[in-house]
Amino acid sequence: MSDLKPRNLISVQERLRDQVAHALRAALISGELRPGVVYSAPALAADFGVSATPVREAMLDLAREGLVEAVRNKGFRVTELSERDLDEYTEIRALIEVPTVGRVAGVATAEQLEALRPQAQAIVAAARKHDLIGYLEADRQFHLDLLALAGNTRLVETVGDLRKRSRLYGLNRLDQRGELVSSAEEHLELLDVLLTGDAKAAEECMTRHLGHVRHLWAQGEQGSVGR
Structure with missing residues (x-):
């Protein structure tokens, strides 16, 4: 019999699974x-x-993230998002994230906010390098870490799930048009506003950012499926 331990085999399999998912x-x-x-x-x-x-x-x-759906005896279908889906995801995120960002403006320290600056800069750097995976990962981490400063773990988990389900279609086309860089720079703008402690201004900035994200979703959707 082999001396290999089952947990080692499982670990290797899990890593391959993660690599394929990536x-x-x-x-x-x-x-x-x-x-x-x-x-x-x-x-x-x-x-x-x-x-x-x-x-x-x-x-x-x-499939658990809502990105694909199983088709019996055939495989997996890539999930399509309708305009209504995009509107509803944006509305839910706005209901959660806008007031939470306002709360963060009042409770977060300058040190906590500045600690997020490297992440915001990484978003911009990834957009400029056309690193789409890096862009989405840095963007996701920035938003979730920012919301975590409000102290509600369940809220962060909920937004994380929403972000998985509302990924960008045709992100490469947006990148080619140079629209990602300006969207990425909005994260630095949001940080600067938060550092002033002005909750209302932070909420307004977050509202604008989500509106721009919704526009990017729509552009990506139209570009990728020809609607």
Whole structure:
């Protein structure tokens, strides 16, 4: 019998699953995997040069995030978001994030806010380097860490889930048009406003930012599915 411990094998399998999930997210963002299209695990596995098992497991992870949906005996369909979906996600985020940012303006210290500046700068840097995965990851981390300063863990978890479900379609097209850089720079603007302690101004800044994000979603949606 082998001396390998089961937990080591599981660890390797989990890492492969995570790597495949990361690659699939990148394909979703770039538009290689298109909304409404059904993809089989064996076909994707052949593209990645791995077995079908980690691909199926990674797809199940993406299904739990609302990015794909299982199609019986066929594979997985990339989830399509309607204009109504985008509006509803934006409304929910605004209801949660705008007043929370206002609260953060009143309770966060300058040191806590400045600690977020490297993340905000990373968003801008990723946009300028056309690093789409890096852009989304830095953007997600900045927003969740900022909201965490309000002290409500469940709120942060809820927003994190919303962000997963409302990812950007056709992000590569937005990048090519140079629209990501200006959106990225809004995070630095928000930080500067928060440092003044003006809750109302911070809420207004966050409202503008979410409005711009909604516009980007719409542009990406139109560009990727031809609506």
